[in-house]
Amino acid sequence: MVIWTIANQKGGVGKTTTTIALGGLLAERGHRVLFVDLDPHASLTYYFGIDSEELEKSAFDVLLAGPEVDRDTFMEAVQKTQFENIDVLPATMALATLDRKLGGRSGMGLVMRKALRKLRMDYDYVLIDVPPVLGVLMVNALAACRRVIVPVQCETLALKGLDRMLQTLDLVKHSLRQDHKVTIVPTMYDKRTRASLEAYQKLVRDHGNKVWSGMVPVDTKFRDASAAQTPPSMYAPRARGVLAYTQLLTLLMQKDPL
Secondary structure, three states: OEEEEEOOOOOOOOHHHHHHHHHHHHHHOOOOEEEEEOOOOOHHHHHOOOOHHHOOOOHHHHHHOOOOOOHHHHHHHOEEOOOOOEEEEOOOHHHHHHHHHHOOOOOHHHHHHHHHHOOOOOOOEEEEEOOOOOOHHHHHHHHHOOEEEEEEEOOHHHHHHHHHHHHHHHHHHHHHOOOOEEEEEEEOEOOOOHHHHHHHHHHHHHHHHHEOOOOOEOOHHHHHHHHOOOOHHHHOOOOHHHHHHHHHHHHHHHHOOO
């Protein structure tokens, strides 16, 4: 089972879109995909038409159970979607209270890693979407994976969020004694603007081979796919953005084979 965490400490950079686009492509190829939504805003959860506030169990219950959470508790919270090979562990607003309630409890940063190990036979790929805040949710997501995919909008202010994210990875590396492979994904690239080009060039100059050589363009089909509650590749398979994510996925699968 391959686990990818999609994270950035700046919002609005295409994090959830990247998560769903990659997962949708994997599902179309026949891989069993689990989306884990750890963002209290629950954008990924609502994307699939799931109202987690009306569910009996969610990601909150999995984390609340602590490091010894069992497989049954986890799977009871998982929601099927209308799409073959796609399941969702939904988020809820209650996740926002976890730092206050459980942040000091021993082992809370490792709950998701230990839980997912018990699902190795159930899924091929797990994609984790996290909030842009360093806390118990992000620590859980980073502890569970070996690769972090960092979407970065091709815009100057977004580059500062990337710097904070890389600093966070250094902190986690020392505290968890765990190093991560990092793939930086330029998103929302607008070839009509000089600002996009300059931001992309700075990304490559500052971060070298951590930056994916392609870029995800601005594409209104992503917005349309969201409105239709359908992964982009299933809604508009020939869209420019979908073709870009297809190229990115090919690279990631080569780097992290099953």
